[in-house]
Amino acid sequence: MSEELSERKEAAENQGSEAELAASEAGGETSDFDLSSPEGRYLARSKSFVSRARQLSDSLQHTWDAHAGDYVVPVPTGAGHTAVAEDAKPLSFKRLFDRNAVVRLEIGTGNGDQIVSAAVSHPDRDYIGFEVYRPGVAQTVSKAVKAGVDNLRIIEADAAQALPILFPEGSLDEVWTFFPDPWRKTKHHKRRLVQAEFAETVARVLRPGGVWRLATDWSDYAFQMRDVIEDSPYFENPYAGVNPHEEDPDPGRGGFAPRWEGRVMTKFERRAIDAGREVFDLVAQRLS
Numbered sequence: 001m002s003e004e005l006s007e008r009k010e011a012a013e014n015q016g017s018e019a020e021l022a023a024s025e026a027g028g029e030t031s032d033f034d035l036s037s038p039e040g041r042y043l044a045r046s047k048s049f050v051s052r053a054r055q056l057s058d059s060l061q062h063t064w065d066a067h068a069g070d071y072v073v074p075v076p077t078g079a080g081h082t083a084v085a086e087d088a089k090p091l092s093f094k095r096l097f098d099r100n101a102v103v104r105l106e107i108g109t110g111n112g113d114q115i116v117s118a119a120v121s122h123p124d125r126d127y128i129g130f131e132v133y134r135p136g137v138a139q140t141v142s143k144a145v146k147a148g149v150d151n152l153r154i155i156e157a158d159a160a161q162a163l164p165i166l167f168p169e170g171s172l173d174e175v176w177t178f179f180p181d182p183w184r185k186t187k188h189h190k191r192r193l194v195q196a197e198f199a200e201t202v203a204r205v206l207r208p209g210g211v212w213r214l215a216t217d218w219s220d221y222a223f224q225m226r227d228v229i230e231d232s233p234y235f236e237n238p239y240a241g242v243n244p245h246e247e248d249p250d251p252g253r254g255g256f257a258p259r260w261e262g263r264v265m266t267k268f269e270r271r272a273i274d275a276g277r278e279v280f281d282l283v284a285q286r287l288s
Contacts, residue, residue, distance in 0.1 A: 060138040060139065067141050073128075090166055105176065106128075106177075108177065112141075119144065129152070129154045177214045180193045180221075189224075194228055203286055208288040211285055213282070214284070219247050233287075239282075
């Protein structure tokens with residue numbers, strides 16, 4: 001990653017919204033998209049994805065050239081490099097990993113700290129990640145190479161659009177959505193990933209009893225995530241009524257889990273805590 005990109009990414013992390021920074025640089029507004037529809041929200045997010053730089057530093061480019069073929073899943077693209085073609089074939093986990101094992105998915109792998117750590121700690125499981133930001137994908141590949149793991153693959157695409165195309169029904173044991181873009185401005189909340197239709201998409205690919213783990217450092221997004229989970233006919237919140245929060249519009253409701261021991265403490269999360277923001281963990285269990 002170039003020094004300029006590194007500075008831009010750090011600035012975005014400090015604000016808690018890398019995509020929002022990119023969108024503002026590209027003009028910031030997406031009034032030409034219907035944000036009341038899933039397709040419109042996907043197009044709005046895609047505009048911010050496309051505005052992000054994809055240039056790699058020399059070292060990351062070298063790693064990409066040497067190892068991307070081992071870790072990055074080639075998928076046919078649709079409209080833009082973050083979209084998967086609608087007629088793409090579902091993934092075969094057996095073909096990807098040359099074995100049959102439990103598969104867990106991370107949506108938004110960032111720089112790869114979480115997924116690489118999990119792959120190292122659990123070599124008996126297989127891991128797949130979605131990430132739209134090319135330098136982040138390359139850093140994940142670099143960390144996987146250094147860790148010597150082979151039970152990890154990454155897809156450079158927008159999960160909201162690609163997940164129902166690429167993943168068979170009931171094929172995943174767990175799905176992780178840690179620190180998704182909060183789209184902090186009220187007028188941009190409809191672009192947030194965790195909404196009712198996305199919950200239905202996640203439910204479709206989880207096995208009965210499977211788990212969707214979420215985390216955010218923005219309280220209003222945490223309350224929205226909780227509402228999405230508890231309003232969904234496909235999930236139950238095993239922590240319903242637990243850990244109420246004083247800022248909750250519905251005082252006393254709670255619904256927040258303890259910090260999951262399997263989630264690594266990243267630089268991003270530490271900065272959020274240092275900035276005085278509380279981190280919320282949530283768990284949704286797929287109903288049978």
